[in-house]
Amino acid sequence: MEKFYLEEHISGLERHNEINQKDSSFEDLCRFVSDAFQNDWDSSRENMHENLEIQKNAIIGYEREVSYFKSKIREHINRVKVAETEHPIWYENLEDAIYHENWGLAGIAQWFSEGYKESASAKVIGSRIYFLENGKMVLKRQKIGKDRREQLVRAFLLLKPDERLDRDFHELYMLDGTRVTIFRGDMVKKDQEVIIFRRYIIPNYSFEEQAGRGTIPIEAVPLFKAMVPLGFNIAVTGAVRTSKTTFLSTWQSLESKELEGVMVETDPEVPLHKLMPEAPIVQLLADNDKLKSITKNLMRSDADYIIMAEAREGVALDTVLKIASKGTRRVKMTFHSREPLDLPYDVAAEIIKSMGGDIHFTAQRVAASFDFVFHLIQLADKSGKRLKSIYEMSLNRKTQQIEMKKICGYDHENDSWKWFDVISPEKQEIAMEEDPKSYREFMSLLSTIVNHSTGKRR
Numbered sequence: 001m002e003k004f005y006l007e008e009h010i011s012g013l014e015r016h017n018e019i020n021q022k023d024s025s026f027e028d029l030c031r032f033v034s035d036a037f038q039n040d041w042d043s044s045r046e047n048m049h050e051n052l053e054i055q056k057n058a059i060i061g062y063e064r065e066v067s068y069f070k071s072k073i074r075e076h077i078n079r080v081k082v083a084e085t086e087h088p089i090w091y092e093n094l095e096d097a098i099y100h101e102n103w104g105l106a107g108i109a110q111w112f113s114e115g116y117k118e119s120a121s122a123k124v125i126g127s128r129i130y131f132l133e134n135g136k137m138v139l140k141r142q143k144i145g146k147d148r149r150e151q152l153v154r155a156f157l158l159l160k161p162d163e164r165l166d167r168d169f170h171e172l173y174m175l176d177g178t179r180v181t182i183f184r185g186d187m188v189k190k191d192q193e194v195i196i197f198r199r200y201i202i203p204n205y206s207f208e209e210q211a212g213r214g215t216i217p218i219e220a221v222p223l224f225k226a227m228v229p230l231g232f233n234i235a236v237t238g239a240v241r242t243s244k245t246t247f248l249s250t251w252q253s254l255e256s257k258e259l260e261g262v263m264v265e266t267d268p269e270v271p272l273h274k275l276m277p278e279a280p281i282v283q284l285l286a287d288n289d290k291l292k293s294i295t296k297n298l299m300r301s302d303a304d305y306i307i308m309a310e311a312r313e314g315v316a317l318d319t320v321l322k323i324a325s326k327g328t329r330r331v332k333m334t335f336h337s338r339e340p341l342d343l344p345y346d347v348a349a350e351i352i353k354s355m356g357g358d359i360h361f362t363a364q365r366v367a368a369s370f371d372f373v374f375h376l377i378q379l380a381d382k383s384g385k386r387l388k389s390i391y392e393m394s395l396n397r398k399t400q401q402i403e404m405k406k407i408c409g410y411d412h413e414n415d416s417w418k419w420f421d422v423i424s425p426e427k428q429e430i431a432m433e434e435d436p437k438s439y440r441e442f443m444s445l446l447s448t449i450v451n452h453s454t455g456k457r458r
Helices: 006-023 026-042 045-060 063-079 094-102 106-112 146-157 207-212 220-230 244-253 288-300 314-325 340-355 359-369 425-434 436-451
Strands: 121-125 128-133 136-143 169-173 179-183 194-198 234-238 261-265 281-285 305-308 332-336 372-378 385-396 401-411 416-419
Touching: 026 045, 026 063, 026 094, 045 063, 063 094, 094 106, 106 121, 106 128, 106 136, 106 146, 106 194, 146 169, 146 179, 146 194, 207 220, 207 244, 220 425, 220 436, 234 244, 234 340, 244 332, 244 372, 261 288, 288 314, 305 314, 314 332, 314 340, 314 359, 332 340, 340 359, 340 372, 340 385, 340 401, 359 385, 359 401, 372 401, 385 425, 416 436, 425 436
Parallel strands: 234 332, 234 372, 261 281, 261 305, 305 332
Antiparallel strands: 121 128, 121 194, 128 136, 169 179, 179 194, 372 385, 385 401, 401 416
């Protein structure tokens, strides 16, 4: 193989640019910089281990190593006088573009820029790249080829050294907490590998802000604020991207900072240490297997309440049900559900599938352990989210029948809410025991809202 001399290559490129700099393409520059880096690494074999660590950490995304790469890129492009080379518009500057094209996130890097900080999701499907914008997945101009996708997957797997490269499914977390889900191999069609990026956007957690977006009715703001101190056990349901977690987090942010809590998540999405920095809340990450091993400890915990964020599987649901059924107040969970009226049996089905038991008895336990169900939806045109309904849920002790009473319902046609004053004596007694002052305020507000319900949202 003919020997390659970097100095001659640079000199030739310099002469080329002096003659006609406009002919130097961005793709040529990316290849040149990649070759220059490789030559640097080859010529300093005594620092091989250090160089490999720098490469690995830069690819993973450590800021210091990324800055090192970009500074070296800047040196190379300045030396050959090609700093004015045009780069793709989805990158912020030339060195950023070269870095991401060669070693970084390729065209997905734009999703991590300031302009997309409110976007919760991005997807790579085959060579196509999509960003979630205003509730819709938008196809971007940039593409990513098969070899570059494979390089990207290998880079992500550096974050999880024990993960086998030959697996068809991977799930891991980037340094900033972004969840990356990868489908490939036999799980997808040829050349249609999928990489999904999902991050939890920390919004302004207030009911006022949600009312301003139209997610909840404005009249509900003082009602919910009076309802939080009453210690009800609540379930927030809905499909994906309906703001379940945002609603639960807002509710939780109004809890007393003096109460001790435990939150269990399978994914690190809700940053309670930032929302309630002074509150004594233990945050645990546990999947099904880990949760099985700590359930007894959770049961014996002296915490005032527990939050099961994104309860999906039987073990998690069984754990939160056991804790709630033993009298713990302020229990909160989110759950994927299309129909809130089916919640007791949907939860029971998941528990029975994992733990065994009788589905009717388990559904009755669900109804007896939770007080209210808040159901959220996304509008058909994806222009916004709405609180679709609120149900009081209970178990009739005499008939052993599950009872669901609608407190609030959304009218799609008029974009408004209807309210009903049907709070049962059992729930009133619970509220009165927890906080008599807030209970009276809550009942007064609900009565006023019902009496003045005109069908208009504002």
